[in-house]
Amino acid sequence: MAEAKDLGEIIEASYTFIDHNRSHIPYGKGITDQLAYDYSNRYKLPLRIAVSAFKYLEGLNMTKADYQDKYILDAGSGLGDFKRALKGMGVKAEVVNLDDAKTWGIYNTDVVGKVEALPFADNSFDVAVLNYVFPFVIDETIDPSYAANQLRELIRVTKKGGIIRYRPLRMFDPQVREGSQRVMIEVTKRALEALAEIYQQNPDMKVQITRAIGDDNTYDEILEIVK
Numbered sequence: 646m647a648e649a650k651d652l653g654e655i656i657e658a659s660y661t662f663i664d665h666n667r668s669h670i671p672y673g674k675g676i677t678d679q680l681a682y683d684y685s686n687r688y689k690l691p692l693r694i695a696v697s698a699f700k701y702l703e704g705l706n707m708t709k710a711d712y713q714d715k716y717i718l719d720a721g722s723g724l725g726d727f728k729r730a731l732k733g734m735g736v737k738a739e740v741v742n743l744d745d746a747k748t749w750g751i752y753n754t755d756v757v758g759k760v761e762a763l764p765f766a767d768n769s770f771d772v773a774v775l776n777y778v779f780p781f782v783i784d785e786t787i788d789p790s791y792a793a794n795q796l797r798e799l800i801r802v803t804k805k806g807g808i809i810r811y812r813p814l815r816m817f818d819p820q821v822r823e824g825s826q827r828v829m830i831e832v833t834k835r836a837l838e839a840l841a842e843i844y845q846q847n848p849d850m851k852v853q854i855t856r857a858i859g860d861d862n863t864y865d866e867i868l869e870i871v872k
């Protein structure tokens with residue numbers, strides 16, 4: 646119980662957000678475009694792939710070295726641009742694109758499945774990333790345990806010491822939750838309870854909520870875990 650309480654304290658404290666010295670990134674309208682152009686020029690990437698490069702690097706507080714030589718799960722991979730971005734930047738890694746294929750169909754999808762029930766063995770991946778994967782309609786019809794189940798699964802399939810990045814779109818931002826629907830508060834509560842429960846079994850696990858640039862010219866929060 647003590648460990649679970651400690652985790653709660655870590656998460657409470659991190660509600661103030663850790664900025665990771667990201668002041669070198671100017672904030673404001675057009676910054677997404679500017680960063681995408683920077684990546685595009687530096688790595689000679691098509692613009693759409695460059696957008697993905699910065700989203701999964703700057704946007705998830707990751708570096709190329711964090712991905713290099715790793716076995717990576719991109720949970721909710723969409724069009725699979727992240728996998729192409731890594732290749733385009735010369736990062737050697739094996740990426741598994743998992744998507745439920747409901748939005749864009751099976752397009753560069755390696756495995757069709759739900760993040761809430763991942764078809765992978767325990768301790769499979771070095772890195773598991775989830776970027777902007779959320780129900781399009783947040784209302785009383787969604788399962789309020791969806792985020793808890795996604796986190797349980799991402800942690801389960803990641804090796805001990807491996808990295809998890811979960812970008813749930815402002816779910817952990819208390820200001821947004823205050824004004825949001827009852828269901829979102831319940832989603833967050835269940836996710837934090839799931840984390841606390843997992844933390845009790847993995848006391849070495851590191852959890853923090855940080856702030857990073859989003860793909861809509863704003864900052865929002867990401868959950869960073871080292872299992």
Ligand SMILES: C[S@@+](CC[C@H](N)C(=O)[O-])C[C@H]1O[C@@H](n2cnc3c(N)ncnc32)[C@H](O)[C@@H]1O
Nearest residue numbers: 721722723744745746747748759760776777778
């Ligand atoms: C907004 S897109 C983001 C795509 C990509 N992660 C990116 O950042 O460019 C969301 C994707 O998540 C997928 N998705 C949504 N909920 C999912 C779930 N529960 N399990 C698997 N895929 C899901 C959708 O099909 C869609 O391709």
